[in-house]
Amino acid sequence: MGLVSGLEVIEQCVSRGLVAGAFNTTNIETTxxxxxxxxxxxxPTFIQCAPTNAVLSGYEYIHDMVSRRLAKVDVPVALHLDHGRTLDDVTQSLAAGFTSIMMDASGHEYDTNVDLSRKARxxxxxxxxxxxELGSIGGKEDDLGPEREATTDPDQVAEFVAATGCEMLAVSVGNVHGYAPDVRIDMDLLRKVQQASAVPxxxxxxxxxxxxxxxxxxxFGVVKVNVASDLRNAxxxxxxxxxAANPNEYALIRVSQQAVTAxxxxxxxxxxxxxPKLAR
Structure with a gap:
């Protein structure tokens, strides 16, 4: 099938009552x-890469690697730019063949966030x-944390979605980046945001x-959940x-295959x- 648009992944998930995982990759084993x-x-799934990881290989390599692995896979998968911070990130990833984009201007004040998000659209x-993204998600992404943290204000959601023309809204409702086992989503806040949002x-x-x-x-109207730390840790x-088992280990391919399985x-x-209702 090859890569599809993020819109197709969203439409398939919404129509089938599914939630798409969005999994970050940087190398062949992870892919x-x-x-x-x-x-x-x-x-249907998103495979994604953030600018902080693209510095290792470039967006073109990520696209080539992912699209080759998906060439014979009959499941809709989009290649997503995760946490594009600048319009240049958007331009570069699109030029490389990415089919879904995140513009994360949540570190700016509201008006600047709207302006940059609209330009990305x-x-x-x-x-x-x-x-x-509306609100600013805490924690660290690739050892980088936000300058400020703020939960999503439900009263701003409808206006923000309409002004930016987005198809997906990333929210800050207690979730944080990285591995933080003690965090919990504020489900009441998530419900209020859902009720105010015209998009997943x-x-x-x-x-x-x-x-x-x-x-x-x-x-709660969630269509996409990002996962990165679990994969990298595996x-x-x-x-x-x-x-640790053998400091003289040299069988790189065998260990790489074990990493793929993990x-x-x-x-x-x-x-x-x-x-949870997915058939096995």
Whole structure:
């Protein structure tokens, strides 16, 4: 099938009552693990990369790697720019073939956030999806934290969505980036945001949230949940355990294959957690 627009992933999930995982990749092992889990579950999915990770290989390499792995996969998958902070991030990722965009101007004041988000909408083709963020999600993304943290104000949601022309709204409702096992979503606040939003919602920081809450997100208009830390930890842990067991280990391919399996398990577990009615 190859890559599809983020709009198609959203439409399929909304029509089928599913929640799409959005899994970050930076290398071939992570990509292979994500794609295998997608094949196992057959749930429409976002594979994504943030500018902080694209510095390792560039957006073109990420696109080439992901699109090649998906060429024979008959499940809708979009390649998403995660946390684009500048309009240049948007332009570069689109030029490389990304099919879904996040413009994260949440670190700015409200009016600047609206302005940058609207300009990102103008740059993003109409057939592609745009995600924007209202409120500022805490925690750290690739060791970078926000200058300020703020929960999403339900009273601003309708105006913000209309002004930016977005198709997805990332919200700050108690969730944080990175792995923070003690955090909880404020479900009452999430409900208020849902009621005010004309578009589906996005939850970032899916690695640390409890299964009970993750399994209910479809009830609250959530269409996309971001997961990165769990995948990265699975890969680092696999190589760390191999080294600890044998400091003279040299079978790189074998350990890489073990990492792919570990990542597949994590991604499949997350997809099934988001969609508890999914048949096995």
């Amino acid at each position: 292979m693990g994500i794609v295998q889990a997608i094949e196992n579950t057959r749930v 103008e740059l993003t083709p109409a057939q592609f999806a745009l995600e924007v 919602l996005v939850i970032h920081g899916g690695s640390g949230l409890p299964r009970q809450q993750l399994g209910r997100l479809a009830e 890969m680092i842990r696999t190589f760390g355990e191999a080294y 990542i597949t398990d994590v991604v499949e577990n997350r997809i099934r957690t988001f969609n």
